[in-house]
Amino acid sequence: MYLEEIFGLKGKTAVITGAGRGIGQVVAVGLAKAGAEIAIVCRSGADETIQMIEEAGGKAYFVPCDVTDEAAVKSAVTEIIEKSGKIDILFNNAGICYHKKAIVLEGEDLGGLNDGEAAVEEFRNVMDVNLTGEYIMAVAVARTMIEKKIKGSIINMASMSGSIVNVPQCQAAYNASKAAVIHMSKSLAIEWAEYGIRVNSISPGYVGTPMSQPPFVHQELLDAWNPMFPLHRMAKPEELVPAILYLTSPAAGYTTGSDIVVDGGYTCI
Numbered sequence: 001m002y003l004e005e006i007f008g009l010k011g012k013t014a015v016i017t018g019a020g021r022g023i024g025q026v027v028a029v030g031l032a033k034a035g036a037e038i039a040i041v042c043r044s045g046a047d048e049t050i051q052m053i054e055e056a057g058g059k060a061y062f063v064p065c066d067v068t069d070e071a072a073v074k075s076a077v078t079e080i081i082e083k084s085g086k087i088d089i090l091f092n093n094a095g096i097c098y099h100k101k102a103i104v105l106e107g108e109d110l111g112g113l114n115d116g117e118a119a120v121e122e123f124r125n126v127m128d129v130n131l132t133g134e135y136i137m138a139v140a141v142a143r144t145m146i147e148k149k150i151k152g153s154i155i156n157m158a159s160m161s162g163s164i165v166n167v168p169q170c171q172a173a174y175n176a177s178k179a180a181v182i183h184m185s186k187s188l189a190i191e192w193a194e195y196g197i198r199v200n201s202i203s204p205g206y207v208g209t210p211m212s213q214p215p216f217v218h219q220e221l222l223d224a225w226n227p228m229f230p231l232h233r234m235a236k237p238e239e240l241v242p243a244i245l246y247l248t249s250p251a252a253g254y255t256t257g258s259d260i261v262v263d264g265g266y267t268c269i
């Protein structure tokens, strides 16, 4: 009963971006099990997540949307308000990454670690999804929270890459975008504190999802990463759920502007 009181999400509506697979999918199931109704915001393919949530006894629906498209985000948020009446929780999770060097010299051997030289357009694309997309979503959702006097919780997906530089792959755009997410979250936490809206970020280490596995990641890179994990493995997406549940729940009533690191000790060494 006490746990239900401090961590329960009954009667809450949670919006989760990029929940068609990976971390977003697993967190969607976790928050649904805690009692929240889930609005899955992603570009396509939410059937599997909805089925997993329904099998777990929860409720979810799909709202197609590209988080970089401000008009699409506004209409997605309007649709969610029409369906659920309010939004209590936003987990801003959608993100992308490229392993590309800023400069590749002619004839340079990339050894299977990087996929070439990053075009400026690719740098912009990473910033657009990982940073600006989270900003667009956060603003659209916080506006409804303010209008409806909901003391909501926004969790922005950052990464340990926002504080350290991963090696041996090169991902300047990703690292910069995640550092910016951490500080944007602190900034919005202060801006919206007067409305009782809490804004935090979460910084995982490597997590076993499509983003961190072949074909996106070459075997050479996985072999290079393996000796670097203090716990000798990546995180399972399920191991992020409790930290996110904490941030969404009444238990975190005094937690805002924080970045919660769940990296298996990676950034300690």
Ligand SMILES: NC(=O)c1ccc[n+]([C@@H]2O[C@H](COP(=O)([O-])OP(=O)(O)OC[C@H]3O[C@@H](n4cnc5c(N)ncnc54)[C@H](O)[C@@H]3O)[C@@H](O)[C@H]2O)c1
Pocket: 017, 018, 019, 020, 021, 022, 023, 024, 041, 042, 043, 065, 066, 067, 068, 093, 094, 095, 096, 097, 129, 133, 157, 158, 159, 160, 203, 204, 205, 206, 207, 208, 209, 210, 211, 212
């Ligand atoms: N996997 C890791 O090791 C790891 C570590 C730290 C942080 N993260 C972060 O966690 C988040 C989820 O990553 P994941 O590992 O589950 O990756 P993933 O590639 O499995 O999932 C990302 C999801 O985001 C969606 N998406 C991408 N661009 C979008 C857009 N413009 N609009 C809407 N949806 C979009 C994708 O369709 C996908 O469903 C990302 O922000 C990532 O940076 C991942």
